[in-house]
Amino acid sequence: MKREMNSALVVCTRRIGDVLLSTPVVRSLKAALPHLMIDMLVFEGTQDIVSANRDVRRIWTIAEHPPIGTHLALLRSLWRRYDIALSVLAGDRPSFHAWVAGRYRIGTLLPDKKSWWKRRLLNEWVPFDNLHTHTVAMNLKLLVPLDITPLGTPVVSWTHEDEQSLGHVLPQVRDSRPYAVLHVSPKFSYKTWTVAGWIALGRWLMQRGMTVVVTGMETAGQSYCEQVLHGLPESANLVGHITLPALGCLVSHAALYVGTDTAVSHMAAAVGVPSVVLFGPSNPVKWGPWPKDFPSTTESPWNKRGSQRQGNVFLLQGAGECVPCLAEGCDRHVNSLSDCLQQLSVHRVIQAIETMLGEREFSFSVPARV
Numbered sequence: 001m002k003r004e005m006n007s008a009l010v011v012c013t014r015r016i017g018d019v020l021l022s023t024p025v026v027r028s029l030k031a032a033l034p035h036l037m038i039d040m041l042v043f044e045g046t047q048d049i050v051s052a053n054r055d056v057r058r059i060w061t062i063a064e065h066p067p068i069g070t071h072l073a074l075l076r077s078l079w080r081r082y083d084i085a086l087s088v089l090a091g092d093r094p095s096f097h098a099w100v101a102g103r104y105r106i107g108t109l110l111p112d113k114k115s116w117w118k119r120r121l122l123n124e125w126v127p128f129d130n131l132h133t134h135t136v137a138m139n140l141k142l143l144v145p146l147d148i149t150p151l152g153t154p155v156v157s158w159t160h161e162d163e164q165s166l167g168h169v170l171p172q173v174r175d176s177r178p179y180a181v182l183h184v185s186p187k188f189s190y191k192t193w194t195v196a197g198w199i200a201l202g203r204w205l206m207q208r209g210m211t212v213v214v215t216g217m218e219t220a221g222q223s224y225c226e227q228v229l230h231g232l233p234e235s236a237n238l239v240g241h242i243t244l245p246a247l248g249c250l251v252s253h254a255a256l257y258v259g260t261d262t263a264v265s266h267m268a269a270a271v272g273v274p275s276v277v278l279f280g281p282s283n284p285v286k287w288g289p290w291p292k293d294f295p296s297t298t299e300s301p302w303n304k305r306g307s308q309r310q311g312n313v314f315l316l317q318g319a320g321e322c323v324p325c326l327a328e329g330c331d332r333h334v335n336s337l338s339d340c341l342q343q344l345s346v347h348r349v350i351q352a353i354e355t356m357l358g359e360r361e362f363s364f365s366v367p368a369r370v
Contacts, residue, residue: 004083005033005036005083005084006035006036006037006083007036007037007038007039007081007082007083007084008029008036008037008038008039008082008083008084008085008086009038009039009040009041009060009078009081009082009084009085009086009098009101009102010022010025010026010029010038010039010040010041010085010086010088011040011041011085011086011087011088011089011094011097011098011101011107012040012041012042012087012088012089012094013041013042013043013062013064013089013091013093013094013097014043014046014089015043015046015187015263016045016046016048016049016244016263017262017263017266017287018046018088018089018135019040019042019046019047019049019050020049020050020154020155020156020263020266020267020270021135021136021139021154021266021290022040022088022139023050023053023055023154023155024136024139024140024150024151024152024153024154024155024296025086025088025139025140025142025143026038026040026050026053026055026056026155027055027151027153027155028140028143028148028149028150028151029055029143029148030055031149031151032148032149033148037057038055038056038057039056039057039058039059039060039082040056040058040059040060041059041060041061041062041078041097041101042059042060042061042062043061043062043063043064044061044062044063044064046061047059047061048243048244048245049244049245049263050155050157051157051245052157052158052159052162052245053155053157054157055155060074060077060078062074075097075100078097078100078101079100079101080100080101080102080103081101082101082102082103083102083103083104084102084103084104084105084106084146085097085098085099085101085102085104085105085106086098086102086105086106086107086142087105087106087107087108087122088107088108088138088139088142089107089108090107090108090109090110090115090118090128092118094107095107095109095118095121095122096118096121098121098122099121099122104123105121105122105123105124106122106123106124106125106126106142106145106146107121107122107125107126107142108125108126108127108128108138108139108141108142109122109125109126109127109128110127110128111127111128124145126138126141126142126144130286131283131285131286132285132299132300133285133286133299133300134285134286134287134288134290134299134300134301134302135286135287136152136154136290136296137152137296137298137299137300140152140296150296150297151296152290152293152294152295152296153270153290153292153293153294154266154267154269154270154290155270156248156251156252156267156270156271157245157248158245158246158248158249159245162243162245162246162248162249163246163249165242165243165246166242166246166249166250169238169241169242170213170236170238170250172211172213172236177211178209178210178211178255178256179210179211179212179213179236179253179254179255180205180210180211180212180213180254180255180256180257180258181213181215181250181251181254181256181257181258181259181268182198182201182202182212182213182214182215182228182235182258182259183215183216183257183258183259183260183262183264183265183268184198184214184215184216184224184225184228184259185216185217185224185225185228185239186216186217186259186260186261186262187217187262188328188334188335189329189334189335189336189337190280190281190328190329190330190333190334190335190336190337190338191260191261191262191280191282191338191341192224192260192337192341193260193278193341193342193344194341194342194344195224195227195228195231196231196346197344197345197346197349198214198228198231198232199228199231199232200346201258201346201349201350202214202228202231202232202235203232204346204350205256206232206234206235210255210256211235211236212232212234212235212236213235213236213238213250213254214228214229214232214235214236214237214238214239215238215239215242215247215250215264216228216239217239225239238250247264247267248267248271251264251267251268251271251273252271252272252273254268254273255273255274255357256273256274256275256276256353256356256357257273257274257275257276258275258276258277258278258349258353259275259277259278260277260278260279260280260341261277261278261279261280261282261287265277265289266289266290268289269289269290269291269292269312269313270289270290270292271292272292272293272312273312274312274314274356274357275289275312275313275314275356276314276316276349276352276353276356277289277313277314277315277316278316278318278341278344278349279315279316279317279318279324280317280318280323280324280338280340280341280344281323281324281325281326281327281328281329281338281340282324282326283304283324283326284300284302284303284304284308284315284317284324285299285300285302285303285304286300288300288301288302288313288315289313289315291310291311291312291313292311292312293311294310294311298367300367301313301367302315302367303367304324305317305323305324307348307352308367309355309356310367312356314352314353314355314356316344316348316349316352317340318338318339318340318341318343318344319340319343319344320339320340320343322340323340
């Protein structure tokens with residue numbers, strides 16, 4: 001340990017999934033230094049994913065595009081408040097916020113000429129790799145200068161009140177009836193599967209005696225979710241009816257989880273539930289769900305191409321020579337669709353589920369790099 005630390009700020013001003021994938025940094029710090037008071041700075045609307053995290057003392061929030069007065073007030077509140085600040089993002093504002101908040105600063109940065117001024121803001125920095133290193137592994141590299149042992153599994157948290165509220169809307173959580181969670185609607189259209197696929201999968205699960213619980217994004221995907229629910233009238237509809245922490249509790253008790261490239265899939269992987277995750281244009285090396293208890297000493301659990309299994313997660317990749325293209329849909333915008341997912345058959349998903357549910361124990365292997 002290079003420095004004595006009593007307070008720390010972890011900066012992760014991005015999406016919900018990014019905030020969740022920064023929790024291994026928080027958990028590692030707390031495990032090594034139980035006395036350390038750890039706060040987080042995140043975007044407004046993403047704080048629920050860590051609101052019940054016992055490793056976090058306080059959550060600061062900032063709008064993605066804050067009014068200048070509000071921003072200045074935050075900066076005054078943060079000014080040199082912490083012994084150390086860590087930025088898990090290589091952007092301008094996260095690096096600046098770390099500089100404002102921390103008497104000692106560590107961050108990730110692109111090793112390019114344009115980042116020269118950000119390097120001057122940080123006491124130490126780690127080269128940011130956006131292609132060959134998983135987000136969890138990339139974040140944990142910030143701990144190397146501090147000689148802190150990395151703990152890789154993201155932390156999914158909820159309160160007793162969340163669990164009680166869930167029991168009211170879904171009694172199956174409190175008894176022994178098995179249920180499957182189908183998280184059908186991610187935030188962006190280019191990550192979606194087909195309505196027909198979800199309906200066929202839900203009916204197949206019901207025929208085998210399993211209760212089907214449908215979850216999804218209420219705002220961006222309301223019409224999409226309604227179409228799926230219309231085809232699965234006997235399913236439990238929890239779209240928009242529970243909080244994000246309660247959703248983590250729901251998934252933790254499930255016999256099976258199926259979803260796409262979304263924060264909830266990361267939650268399912270982290271709590272150890274047998275999970276089948278449908279991947280299309282996204283890079284699995286960077287964004288594949290981190291399986292529960294996967295060793296934190298590797299760069300990623302996943303190879304870039306091909307369907308693959310690690311521990312409690314089966315990553316099912318859509319077919320095509322272009323997969324993964326790393327683009328936002330075939331029309332290159334977030335509201336377009338991805339052919340690799342639209343053409344993914346329900347038979348392949350069922351085969352993956354049968355493989356996962358047929359396994360009594362989960363194991364890991366070191367992925368081959370291609």
